[in-house]
Amino acid sequence: TYVVLDACIKCKFTDCVEVCPVDCFYEGANMLVISPDECIDCGVCEPECPVDAIKPDTEPGLEKFLEVNREYAALWPNITVKKPPLPDYEKFQQEAEKFEKYFS
Numbered sequence: 001t002y003v004v005l006d007a008c009i010k011c012k013f014t015d016c017v018e019v020c021p022v023d024c025f026y027e028g029a030n031m032l033v034i035s036p037d038e039c040i041d042c043g044v045c046e047p048e049c050p051v052d053a054i055k056p057d058t059e060p061g062l063e064k065f066l067e068v069n070r071e072y073a074a075l076w077p078n079i080t081v082k083k084p085p086l087p088d089y090e091k092f093q094q095e096a097e098k099f100e101k102y103f104s
Ligand code: SF4
Pocket: 001, 002, 019, 020, 021, 022, 023, 024, 025, 034, 038, 039, 040, 041, 042, 043, 044, 045, 046
């Protein structure tokens, strides 16, 4: 599966949702997640994200975010249509510890 990482938090560009052939993105207030049960590992979403927030779970160190994606994909609504990024996304792009501060 592919995994959405904390770079998405407070940005939410949503370019990723338009390309997913199985519509497996789910939307929280500040971040999107991918359903690991539905993702078919096609990889087309990875280069679409302007802030490189999407990686394959074969990369090391992604266990925490894989679990975050799994847990919240079951709770949040599906999103398939692109929308404008969140206000002030430029301000938050470089910020550290976004998960601790803003995850929702
Ligand atoms: Fe969707 Fe493919 Fe990205 Fe998985 S890898 S979330 S199936 S676009």
